[in-house]
Amino acid sequence: MRRRLILFLAAFAWLAAVPAGAASRVPVQVTEARIRWLPGDLPMAGYFVIRNTGERPLRLIGASSPAYRRIVLHRTVSYGRMKPAKSFEIAPGWSVQFTPGGNHLMLMGRTRAIHPGDVVPITLHFAGGGALRVKFRVRGADLR
Amino acid sequence: MTSMLAFLAPWEFSPTVLLACLGAGALYLRGAARLRRDGRPVGAWRGIAFFAGLTLAYLVLQTHYDYLAQHVFWVHRLQHLILHHLAPLLIVLATPHEVLGAGLPERLRERVLRPLWFSAPVRAVYRTLQQPWIASALFVGLIYFWLIPDIHLYAMLSVPLYNLMNWGMLVDGLLFWWLIVDPRPVAAYGTPGHVTRIAMLWLVMLPQIALGAYIALSTHDLYTVYGLCGRPWPISPLTDQQIGGLITWIPAAMMSVVGGLIVLRLWVRAGAGAGRRWGGVRREVCGA
């Protein structure tokens, strides 16, 4: 009886875990995840390189984090000019770079004190419901 | 209303522009009044063309339009379309030299300006500049020169160079278009023949089309100075460049077509009114 309950619970847990696992198993590789720290409540920028390791095109549609109230994807179109971007298409086998002076995550309204050296989790959201939690390292304002 | 007035206020006050425009306007009015007294009234359309050209030149040089022209590439191209093509063409269409001359104090005109104008060095420079091929080369050359990206950067940063560029455009525009629409008989005054004028218009049109198309179709930012100095409203550099290229390309080329039509009209009139004096009998010839 008890074994059955355990089996049942295990099966339930497995079933429950599968969709969640599938959702987070987005075939991407994220490297160089970092945040440029700025003082006060100024918006910061998050940078990373994202590579689609899967077979199908992916679309990055947003990001969220418990450490920030609002995160917007930005595409810098020229120096002195940036533009909110709805999404970023990543073709299979290709990378998209989020680097200083280029694309970035605009991180607004910090919910807690953040200092250089901290690690902040940010979840990247993809079209189709996929998500990926990435640890971003907070670096100094003079990050390049 | 107040914002309109603020827009009309000079961005960078230039006494030269103000005095040149006011002076030219006053001379014209004075001259027209004098000619009317002498029984040689000036046609109304000439006055309208003259003041329209003068006002256009003033507006793009001395209002907040100039601020926009300093910071947005396509506004700058439109400024040059007006300074180099439209305003000078309107001014010379009015054949204003007679009226302006009549507006001058007689002593100044007869004792100083006339001898100066007919002095050998001035005549030599004017004759040289007004040789059809040199005038055409200068007309196109100035457009190309100021659009060399490095030169353009310095011109937009330096106030004296910027003023030199704009004044150069206006003066060259007056010289070139006067050569095209000069209504005096070709044989008597040694002005370029009508075929030559049409050839000149065609000659300046092609390089303008080529340059305009090159700018409009470029996929990278050729004129970085606008990004470096900031734009007054968010417009993407390539959109700005494409509009600027189109202005250099299409309306500028159209001005050659307009010029061509004027030359054809002069040509027909020259045939009809051969041997008549060019000044006072114009209306009659038109009506014929």
Added chain:
Amino acid sequence: MAAAGGRAAWVAALSALLLAGCSARDRGWRTTDISGIMPPLKFTLTDSKTGGVVNAHDFRGKVVLLYFGYTHCPDVCPTTLADLAAALRELGARARDVRVLFVSVDPARDSAAVLKEYAAAFGPEVIGLRGDSEELHRLTRRYRVTYGYGRPDAHGDYEVSHSSAVYVFDTRGEVRLLARPTDRPADLAHDLGRLIAEG
């Protein structure tokens, strides 16, 4: 004869203009040489650190870098300032003869306190300056730069369109160089080193 003379004069004048425009420049500078093209440094603004009024005279003897931006700019301004900071690091101890003036074009949001902290984050040589719209207008017009504000979004945030040029003045306050965001910090450091050595 006279016509030929006129033509020669004309050709000479145009060539001189061309030469003045192109080849008289670029005497070994790695950023853009704009000596004599713009007026010497002149401004009156408020130093966000001390709260006091400062003018160009207070920076005589220093090589001055002038840059316009706003603190709510998450990417472009900090990237430029980080590049400038990197150039100063390459200069080592000589960086004490350099000042970076970060002039806010968004004084409505950039309070002295915010600006002070922001500037300090990039190094001790970086000074945040702010002024009223009249002072700002005079300075930006003098250096032929401009700025504009985008429409605020639902959160009240707005974009500011601003210049990206960094103007470099020598120790006497004369304009010398224009550094672009695409210039490498090493190249800027090289040129700053030369200006410092000139004294």
